[in-house]
Amino acid sequence: MKIYCEDSLLYADEFFSDWGEVFRFSGRTVQAEQLQDADILLVRSTTQVNRELIEVCPRLQYVGTATAGTNHMDTDYLSDKGIAWGSAAGCNAIAVAEYVISCLFALAGRQGWSVTDKRMGIVGAGHVGTALARKLSALNIDYLLCDPPLADAGDPRNFVGMDAIMDCDIISLHVPLIRSGHYPTHHLFDAVRLANLSDDQILINACRGEVIDNRALLEAFKAGRPLQVVLDVWENEPEILFELIPHLALASAHIAGHTLEGKARGTEMLYLQLAPILARPAKISLPTLLPRPTVPRLHCQQPDQAGLASLVFAVYDVRNDDAAFRQGAGTAARFEYIRKHYAIRREFASVQVSCGNCAMTEAIYGLGFSPAHI
Secondary structure, rough: OEEEEOOOOOHHHHHHHHOOOOEEEOOOOOOHHOOOOOOEEEEEEOEEEEEEOOOOOOOEEEEEEEEOOOOOOHHHHHOOOOOOOOOOOOOHHHHHHHHHHHHHHHHHHHHHHHHOEEEEEEOOOOHHHHHHHHHHHOOEEEEEOOHHHHHHHHOOHHHHOHHHOOOOOOOEEEEOOOOOOOOOOOOEEEEEHHHOOOOOEEEEEEHHHHHEOOHHHHHHHHHHOOOOEEOOOOOOOOOOOOOHHOOEEEOOOOOOOOOOHHHHHHHHHHHHHHHHHHHHOOOOOOOHHOOOOOOOEOOOOOOOOOHHHHHHHHHHHHHHHHHHHHOOOOOOOHHHHHHHHHOOOOOHHOOOEEOOOOOOHHHHHHHEEOOOOO
């Protein structure tokens, strides 16, 4: 069996080498003739899986993407051809939620406000929105959820509309890119909705670049609006509107979901999906592959917001990514380089925290940090 894996797929050899020959390819440059003898094709979002790529692959049984989204895959074509396919929905949910938490503490520290004084509006209550809501609850931060499709489907959570979201202090976007239908998300924040933001509101986009009209956002900044916006995702990546960067509160190169655990979890999810399809036992578990973190153990020094922030920043400080992005980005090639060579970070759970009788124990472990073992 020949298993072709995009070169950025973590732990592919460890998971799949017992099942067949593992071949690597570049998602940016792969050609159809390279894959024509593939039995299994495993990709990330760089590889565009379409008819042109796989129509000459007569042996292809399964195509999987180790990412949460499937916009880069022609799933209709795969289904029509009788080729099984899968994704790793939710694999990076914790990573993106922790990115937002780091942004929250970074902006609170910069501007001098308490996180518990703010209300966050979460647009999109899927894997990421739900993970973020749990962390906000641990921090005792009030939040509202907006997800009309889930509300229509009978999800029992209390949902609000966009009007209520627009009254929140912070708005965090976690929706898929939907261009048509009852609830499109393409340019959900267009010129009109951007104009309705107040200057002291914060807008965070770590889902899909096209959810915010980037050109309209730039025009708002040029018109003198001091909007507070955090962008990790952009329209037309990697050919983004570089003029936006100086105006943003925080900026990064589409790396919110790029934790070691998140990327490796995507590979593991494909492994677990493939096992029953191939009638093979799933013998490998992700924890046995993950290395010891650089910062394996921390102690809560201050039972307050500053103490929580120090724990968060010890594991992931978004301000470092912001500074590196501002200094290094400037061309499409540089954007792509920064993203491709990103030093993959760890998730909070990789670090043990000792709290003693710290009043913040519930918040610390609710954020995802692991209890320290004596």
